[in-house]
Amino acid sequence: KAGVTQTPRYLIKTRGQQVTLSCSPISGHRSVSWYQQTPGQGLQFLFEYFSETQRNKGNFPGRFSGRQFSNSRSEMNVSTLELGDSALYLCASSPGGQGAKYEQYFGPGTRLTVT
Amino acid sequence: KQEVTQIPAALSVPEGENLVLNCSFTDSAIYNLQWFRQDPGKGLTSLLLIQSSQREQTSGRLNASLDKSSGRSTLYIAASQPGDSATYLCAVTGTYKYIFGTGTRLKVLA
Numbered sequence: 487k488a489g490v491t492q493t494p495r496y497l498i499k500t501r502g503q504q505v506t507l508s509c510s511p512i513s514g515h516r517s518v519s520w521y522q523q524t525p526g527q528g529l530q531f532l533f534e535y536f537s538e539t540q541r542n543k544g545n546f547p548g549r550f551s552g553r554q555f556s557n558s559r560s561e562m563n564v565s566t567l568e569l570g571d572s573a574l575y576l577c578a579s580s581p582g583g584q585g586a587k588y589e590q591y592f593g594p595g596t597r598l599t600v601t
Numbered sequence: 602k603q604e605v606t607q608i609p610a611a612l613s614v615p616e617g618e619n620l621v622l623n624c625s626f627t628d629s630a631i632y633n634l635q636w637f638r639q640d641p642g643k644g645l646t647s648l649l650l651i652q653s654s655q656r657e658q659t660s661g662r663l664n665a666s667l668d669k670s671s672g673r674s675t676l677y678i679a680a681s682q683p684g685d686s687a688t689y690l691c692a693v694t695g696t697y698k699y700i701f702g703t704g705t706r707l708k709v710l711a
Contacts, residue, residue, distance in 0.1 A: 490644075519698060529690065529701035542698050576644055578699075589635065590699065592645040 488513065490579050490593035498599045504565040507596045511558050511579030517541075518560040519590065520552060523574040532575075535560055536582045564598075572600045603628045605693055607702035614681055615710050622676040622705045624691035629669045636665050636676050637690045639704070645690065649676070681709045 491510045499505050511518050520532040531544040535554035552562045558579075564571055574597050578590040604627045614620055624634070633652045637645040649658045649665040651674070657666040664677040674691060688706045692699040 521699075521701075528703050529692075531698045531700070534698055544698070574642075578645075589633075589647060589650045591647065592637075594644040597642070 490577060490591055492575075492577050492593040492596050494596060495594065496597045496599075498601065499567050500601055501567055501569060503567050504563065505567060505598060507562045507564075507575055507577075507598075509560045509562070509577030509579075509593060511560070511577075512591055515579040515581055515591075516558055517580045517582035517588070518554055518558065519578045519580075520560070520562050521576045521578065522546075523576060523595070524572075529576070532562070567600045569600050571598065573598060603631075603693065603695060603700045605691060605700050605702040607689075607691060607705050609705060610703065611706040611708075613708045613710065616681060616683060618681050618709075619677070619679050620681055620707075622678070622689050622707070624674040624676070624702050626672045626674075626693050626700075628695060629672055630695050631669065632694045634665075634667050634674050634691060634693050635699070636663075636674075637692065639688045639690060641688075648689075681707075683709045683711045685709050 493508045517536045519534040521529050523529045534542040538554045549565045554560045574595045576595045577593045580588040580590045606625050608623045635650045636648040639645050651658050651667040662679040667674045686708050688704045690704045692701045
């Protein structure tokens with residue numbers, strides 16, 4: 487099976503712009519989670535989608551949003567970019583189901599730099 | 602609120618040494634605990650998953666244990682190699698999603 491793929495791998499944006507990141511989960515996986523990784527805050531949970539519905543959400547401002555399509559692919563959008571949004575954004579997929587019992591498989595990440 | 606701590610933050614050992622990485626968590630109501638490896642600038646590679654009903658898991662030179670009652674997990678790496686150099690992260694899941702520790706940066710010297 488192909489692993490989790492994320493596009494693009496690298497992105498440079500200017501403050502105030504918006505950005506959309508994409509994640510394709512492992513075939514058959516219905517849950518997609520997004521994480522932000524920065525040197526100062528470590529890995530932080532953004533949100534999780536299961537069957538096109540946001541099932542769980544972390545403590546991030548409303549500028550961070552996401553969605554999931556019927557084929558389980560997911561997109562994450564960040565509006566009005568700030569310098570502090572520079573980070574590695576990781577996507578993880580799992581079979582889903584009840585709760586967070588299932589092993590998560592991570593993609594290579596998208597490195598976002600905001601200037 | 603679940604908090605996950607990893608000690609030490611960094612570790613440097615000579616090749617061939619056996620080593621233990623520690624992970625502690627404050628809320629024992631978890632579904633599972635997973636250990637990951639992350640190479641610089643890369644994504645996370647899953648090493649071992651321990652379900653809440655299990656005490657340990659083994660894969661090759663790696664052994665992870667889980668003690669829910671004390672809120673601790675250890676990752677044991679036998680006969681370390683330079684290729685083991687990476688950051689090791691533990692993550693726990695409960696009614697919330699994965700909560701990650703801050704990681705242990707391991708360097709194995711040839």
